[in-house]
Amino acid sequence: MREEIIVSGRNNPLIDPQLHVWHWEIPTYLFLGGLAAGLLFFAALYYLRGKENEYRTAVKIAPMLAPIALALGLIALFLDLHHKLYFWRLYTTIRLESPMSWGAWTLMIVTPVSIIWSALHIKELFPNWDWKFDFAKELIGFFQKKKKVLAWIMLISSAILGVYTGILFSAFNARPLWNTSIMGPLFLASGLSAGSAVVIWMSKNHAERKRFAQLDLMIIGIELFLIIHMFMGFLASTQVQIDAVNLFLGGPYTAQFWGFVVILGMIVPAILEGLELKGYKIPVAIPVVLVLFGSVMLRFIISNAGQASRWLY
C-alpha cells in the first residue's frame, strides 16, 4: 500500500489534485492549425504537380478557409496566454529547443503565405472582385509570378505546422502520455485527413472528390497504424508510460478515445468513404463531419488525458 498525503496542501489551483493548465484553447488551436496545415499542404502539392485545374477546389478554393482557421486558432492561442500583453516576446527571440517557439515562427510564415494564396485566387470565388488600388494589383502580379516559390514555402511550412502541433505535446517528458514521437506524425496525419475531408465537402467535381476520398482513406489507414504503434510502444515502455496508456485501456478516457476518435472519427467514415467509392450513394456530409469530429476529439482527449498522466515518486 502506498499513500501520499500533501501535508501543507500544495494549494496551487490547476495543479492539484490534477494538472489542468491547458483548457479548450490549446486543443481548439491544434485542430484549426492542423486543418489549415492539411488544406495548404494539398493546395501546394497539387499546384506543384500541375493539377490546379483538375483539382480546382483543393488548389484554389479550399485553402481560402486556411487563413480563417489560422486567425481563429490564433485568437484561441492568445486567449490561452495568462500574460497576454507580453505575447510579442515570442518574436524577440528564436529558441530552437522550444517547440512553442518553432510554432510561433512557423505561424509567422504560414499565416501571410495562406493570405497571399487566398488573395491570388479570390476571383475564383468572386469573379467581379476588384483590387481597386494599383499597388494591390502590382503586389498580386508580383506574387502571381512567384507562385511556384510560394507553393514550395507553403508545402514545407504547412508540413512543419502539422507536425509541430503533435511535437508540442511529445516534447514534454513530464507527461508520460504525450512523451512519444508518434504524436508528431499522428497529428500531421489527422490534420491532413481533416483537410482532405473539407475538400471532399466543398468540391463539386466527381473526379476530385473521388481522389480525395481515396487519399482520406489512405490517411485514416496511416492514422490507425500510428495509433496501434503508439500503444505497442507505450506497453513495451516503462511503468509510467504503461500507467499513462492505461488511461485509454480501461482508464477514465477509454470510452471517449475508442468511441469518439477511433470508431466514430476513423473507422465509420473510412467504411462510408469506401462504400461511396464502390458506388453507393452516401450523403457526403456524414463522413466529412465524422472525420472533423474525430480530429477535434483526438486533440481534446490527448490534451486532457496527457495532463492526467504523471510521474509517481
Add this chain to the structure above:
Amino acid sequence: MRYAMAIDTKKCVGCSDCVVACQTENDVPIGYCRDWVVEITNGTYPQLETELRSERCNHCENSPCVRCCPTGASHYSEGGIVMVTKNECIGCSACITSCPYDARFVHPEGYVDKCTFCLHRVKKGMKPACVAVCPTKCMYFGDLDDPRSEVSEVLKKRKYKTLIPEAGTKPQLYFLI
C-alpha cells in the same frame, strides 16, 4: 558555482514552517505556495514507513522548463538557479506542463512563478527563508562546487536520493535518507 539544497527526511517533522516562511518572504499570493510538504506512507499495516519531504523547484541542471520556454523567460541564473523573468513571460503554461515535479504555477498577475532558492537573500549571504526558519534544522543550502559548504559536507556523510532522476532532469534538491 552550483547551488543545491539537502533536506533531511529523518529530521523533518512536517510542520510546514518552510511553506509559511516562503509565503511571507516572497509575498506569495494567498492560496498559492512555492514549496509544500509531502507525507508518503509505504507498506502494509503494521509494517508502515512514513517519509516527510519538504518539496519545491529542483533547480534542475537539465531543466525541461528552460528548454521549452518559447521566450527565454525561464533561464539559469547564478549558480544554476532556475529563474523566471516576469516581463518576458507570456503565461503560456508550457513550463508548468513540462515540469515533472509540478513546481510551477501561474501567478494571479499572469506570469509563471516558482521557488527561486531565495536568490535575493542568497546574494546577500543569507540562507533561503525556508532553510533559515526550519525549527529542526533539517535543511542545508550551499554551493556544491565548494567542498566545505554545508550542503557538500552533509552529502559526503549521508546517504541521499533525488526525485525521479530517471526523468533526466538532474535535480539539485537532495533528500537525505
